[in-house]
Structure formats: C-alpha cells, structure tokens
Amino acid sequence: MRIAAPETSFAFIVISPRWLIRQREGKGAVAQCNLHHGDCAHAGGKRLSQVNNRARGATITRAPRSLVERGHSAARHRTIIMAATKTASRKAASSGARKQSESASKTKGNGKPSAAAQRPADAIKLLKADHKEVKTWFKDYEKLDTSAEKQALADKICLALTVHAQIEEEIFYPAARPAIDDDDLFDEAEVEHGSAKQLIAEIQAMKVGDRLFDAKVIVLGEYIDHHVGEEEEEMFPEARDSDLDLKALGIQLAARKAELLAAAGK
Secondary structure, X not given: OOOOOOOOOOOOOOOOOEEEEEEOOOOOOOOEEEOOOOEEEOOOOOOXXXXXXXXXXXXXXXXXXXXXHXXXXXXXXXXXXXXXXXXXXXXXXXXXXXXHHHHHHHEOOOOOEOHHHHOOOOHHHHHHHHHHHHHHHHHHXXXXXXXXXXXXXXXXXXXXXXXXXXHHHHHXXXXXXXXXXXXXXXXXXXXXXXXXXXXXXXXXXXXXXXXXXXXXXXXXXXXXXXHHHHHHHHHHHHHHHOOXXXXXXXXXXXXXXXXXXXXXXX
8 A cells, every 4th residue: 555645845935136946856847037127037838936836846946156256245345445444534634634734834833823924915915905995895885774883884984094095195105106207196196185085074074964974975985996996007007017115115004004093093
C-alpha cells in the first residue's frame, strides 16, 4: 500500500529590484519581473501568479548582491560624504581667512585702526562728501511733515553750509586760485557763497510756519545745487590736475571743520 506524499509548494519572496524564478524539477514556467518598469516576461503563457500557485517545488528568490557589489556601494557613499565634508571645510576656511585678512588690514596688533584707515581724505574728496550729504538733506526736507522735524533739519543744513563755505574761503580757494589760474571761476564761486549766506541768515532768523520759510529752504537748495555743479565739473577737475598737495589741504580742511563744528556745539 502506497501512501502518497502530500504535494507541497514553498515560496520565499524577498523584495528586490529583480526577481528570478527557478523550478527545481524542470516543470512550470520561468518569469522575470522588472519592478522598476512594471513589465514582466512570461514563459509558457503562464502569469506569475499562476506559476506561483501551481508550480510544484518552485522557489522564488532573488539574485543576491555579492559582497563585492555591496562593498563598492558603501565605498561610493563614503567617498561622496567625504568630498562634501572637504568642500564645506574649504569654504569655511576660505571665508574665515578672508575676514581675518580684512580685519588685519584695518587694525594693527594693538587693536587700533591702521594708518590707512586713519588717513584723512584729500581736499576734493572731503568737499565732495560735504556736497553729497547736504544735497541728501535738502531732499529729505521736502518729505517731512512735522514742524519740529523741519526746523531741526533746516538748522542742520544752515550750519553745515556755513562751515563748508568758510573752510573753502579760508583754505581751499586761496590755495587753489594760483594753481588753477582762473580768477573768474573763483570770483563767481565767492559771489555764489555770498548769495547763499544771505539766504541762510534769513532762514535762521525765521521759524517753521513763517511765511516763505519752506520756500527759502527750497531755493537755498537750488542755489547750492548750481554752485556744487560748477565746483565739481570745473574747479575740482582743474585742481586735481594741478600741482596742489590735496592731501595736505585735506588735513587742514578737516581740522578747521572740526574746530568750527565744536565751536557751534555740534
């Protein structure tokens, strides 16, 4: 009497990019499925599910990655991480060195500004900086609404222009006139200074809210704009091309300006 052994099929499924179905007894079908593209190649007209259910002694397994392949993959990951780390370190080091170099160029070992940082601007740069500053204030004045703000800025403008005109007349014009040899240019500049001083005196004798106060401030700005244009387009280029010691003049102008502002309590 024969006892038939029960038919048993075993299937072991391991998730992998590629499946390989092998049949131990040479029966059934072999199929491969590419999970990345969703396409399957079937043998014997059987679907993969039918083969899995009906094939006897069939075992589904994956083609294992070799130790060499796994080692290569891990090495690639380590290389990428190390390269990124080195790049970040180089950038950080470069940025730190640049900042340290900039700081060192501005200060000495005792922490004080270097001689280059302390060196005053030459005469033309100093006067141009004054021009730029006061022209900005005139634009700001037209945007103000409150009387207190207008009064404070008008006072500031009048003081700055008074000091600026004085240092030009005391120091710059006398030094530049013989070097440039254009008396008409300097005569006109002094007349323009006189007109501006007259208008400044009128503004200082008034207060915000008085009739024509705003108009006088605006007209003063137009005077100054015209005067600055002539100096920067004609006088200053000629002075730059002359034999004037503009650095020495700059030192004198800066010292006298500081002295006048201190006397005014500013």
